[in-house]
Amino acid sequence: MTMSNASHDKPAMDPALLAKLTGGLGDKGRVAKICSSFGEIYSEFFPDVIKSETGLEVTVNYLGCEIGYKNHLIDDLSSNVTLVDATLRNWSQNITIACGNGFVITLMEHLLGATADTIEEPADRLLSIIETDLAVMVFDKIAKVLRSAVNAPGGFEPSLSVPHALEMRARPPEDRPDEFAAAINMSITLAGIVSEFSLMVPQTALLKTKVTPPKPKRQSGGSSAEWTEQLGDQVRRSHVTLEAKIRLQDLTLRTISKLMVGDVIPFRDHGDVRVEVSANSKELYVCEFGRSGENYMVRVKDTMNSDDELIRHLMN
Numbered sequence: 001m002t003m004s005n006a007s008h009d010k011p012a013m014d015p016a017l018l019a020k021l022t023g024g025l026g027d028k029g030r031v032a033k034i035c036s037s038f039g040e041i042y043s044e045f046f047p048d049v050i051k052s053e054t055g056l057e058v059t060v061n062y063l064g065c066e067i068g069y070k071n072h073l074i075d076d077l078s079s080n081v082t083l084v085d086a087t088l089r090n091w092s093q094n095i096t097i098a099c100g101n102g103f104v105i106t107l108m109e110h111l112l113g114a115t116a117d118t119i120e121e122p123a124d125r126l127l128s129i130i131e132t133d134l135a136v137m138v139f140d141k142i143a144k145v146l147r148s149a150v151n152a153p154g155g156f157e158p159s160l161s162v163p164h165a166l167e168m169r170a171r172p173p174e175d176r177p178d179e180f181a182a183a184i185n186m187s188i189t190l191a192g193i194v195s196e197f198s199l200m201v202p203q204t205a206l207l208k209t210k211v212t213p214p215k216p217k218r219q220s221g222g223s224s225a226e227w228t229e230q231l232g233d234q235v236r237r238s239h240v241t242l243e244a245k246i247r248l249q250d251l252t253l254r255t256i257s258k259l260m261v262g263d264v265i266p267f268r269d270h271g272d273v274r275v276e277v278s279a280n281s282k283e284l285y286v287c288e289f290g291r292s293g294e295n296y297m298v299r300v301k302d303t304m305n306s307d308d309e310l311i312r313h314l315m316n
Contacts, residue, residue, distance in 0.1 A: 102194075
């Protein structure tokens, strides 16, 4: 007689049911209401933050929320965004903020002196090194509003990762369980250019939060000079790869086809050798080629453009 095995493993509990029982998944209506409260705060207060820091007028509107596994919400984002991972002690260790590249690009152009009538819809592209430096400041302001709204115990400041493109994001380990989260989606408009930013927050944090409006700080561009100075410092410290081009002596195709390892091609110029230095395919300087000790070098003789034009060339 065969006895049934009573020690069979019990089937695993449904992840959604387990999350509901442990405070990680709430009623859709309740989550949507909390997200809407965040939307109202960003719509009202984030324009003031941008105005006080830069002197620029922006409009922010709440677009609604999406609910699902956090990694799925991130995967559903547009590829034309930059992300940071954030933590806020005593609130959540697993926040992700996304900002449309179009806003950062447009903001950079304004801060470098462009006027609204000269700014066109930015192309879908990754941020340059200098624009990524500016994105650090943008994400900092988004996170500061979040900190004020949730009023987490202890008054700790948010901690942010280095901004990174969606395509550069490391895939989460397959054995790490995902969390139910909500994406709080906002539009932001600067000089008629509309972009978006989003906050993806685990529901474990949202469901225990009473959203409180921060104290308004209505300033009239008083910190604009400080932001511009900070941006200028970021620009000056950004690394740019330079390329030098030297014209060589004309050779026939027959000669070129027979070149061997060790053959020498003379420079075209006699005396001072002219060198054209460029970055990002933009010509910057006219130099002369020479040698300093054992090192070859180029000496700047002339600039192609003004300082402002050089910065504009390099920012892309």
